[in-house]
Amino acid sequence: NAGVTQTPKFRVLKTGQSMTLLCAQDMNHEYMYWYRQDPGMGLRLIHYSVGEGTTAKGEVPDGYNVSRLKKQNFLLGLESAAPSQTSVYFCASSWEATGLRNYGYTFGSGTRLTVV
Amino acid sequence: AQSVTQLDSQVPVFEEAPVELRCNYSSSVSVYLFWYVQYPNQGLQLLLKYLSGSTLVKGINGFEAEFNKSQTSFHLRKPSVHISDTAEYFCAVSGRKLIFGQGTELSVKP
Numbered sequence: 001n002a003g004v005t006q007t008p009k010f011r012v013l014k015t016g017q018s019m020t021l022l023c024a025q026d027m028n029h030e031y032m033y034w035y036r037q038d039p040g041m042g043l044r045l046i047h048y049s050v051g052e053g054t055t056a057k058g059e060v061p062d063g064y065n066v067s068r069l070k071k072q073n074f075l076l077g078l079e080s081a082a083p084s085q086t087s088v089y090f091c092a093s094s095w096e097a098t099g100l101r102n103y104g105y106t107f108g109s110g111t112r113l114t115v116v
Numbered sequence: 117a118q119s120v121t122q123l124d125s126q127v128p129v130f131e132e133a134p135v136e137l138r139c140n141y142s143s144s145v146s147v148y149l150f151w152y153v154q155y156p157n158q159g160l161q162l163l164l165k166y167l168s169g170s171t172l173v174k175g176i177n178g179f180e181a182e183f184n185k186s187q188t189s190f191h192l193r194k195p196s197v198h199i200s201d202t203a204e205y206f207c208a209v210s211g212r213k214l215i216f217g218q219g220t221e222l223s224v225k226p
Contacts, residue, residue: 045215
């Protein structure tokens with residue numbers, strides 16, 4: 001089925017460790033996004049990309065890096081994990097920013113990350 | 117800049133009662149508005165969206181929302197809720213990117 005796939009689904013890290021979350025979409029979407037979800041704070045945009053080779057900061061970019069080397073993949077990196085980065089991470093993609101075309105935004109099923 | 121405020125963090129309601137989940141937004145550009153639902157331990161599902169035209173938008177599962185430009189609001193309503201509507205609901209606005217509100221937990225009790 002077409003959609004957005006996130007790997008891994010669960011991960012436990014120790015403080016100071018690094019890791020990369022992978023988001024892959026097979027809908028040829030131009031735009032891709034990384035969000036984090038925390039209780040009482042909704043989903044906050046970390047970084048986003050408006051096309052292959054581009055990235056931009058969202059609302060809460062500190063402590064994260066991203067890369068979009070291929071159109072279908074958007075990687076989120078944590079260089080030195082901190083307990084404050086314990087969260088559920090969602091990736092999304094869309095044809096364009098407004099989300100009007102076709103099915104709008106398509107979300108992955110999430111990655112639950114715990115930093116101890 | 118765009119922003120979204122959901123005015124209630126939790127809404128408890130009895131089964132078959134009506135419910136309204138409130139959402140206010142601000143934006144310096146034309147906006148498009150969305151409501152998403154997240155059932156426990158699941159991802160996000162689109163309930164409905166406002167693009168243009170009629171200010172009353174109907175979505176899935178019997179939900180509807182009304183866009184009010186003068187009050188910058190996009191409240192979600194359902195005339196009669198069911199236990200299965202228990203979930204978290206997110207209002208979102210898109211212009212240059214999709215920005216979410218803080219979420220409202222709807223708890224439907226028998």
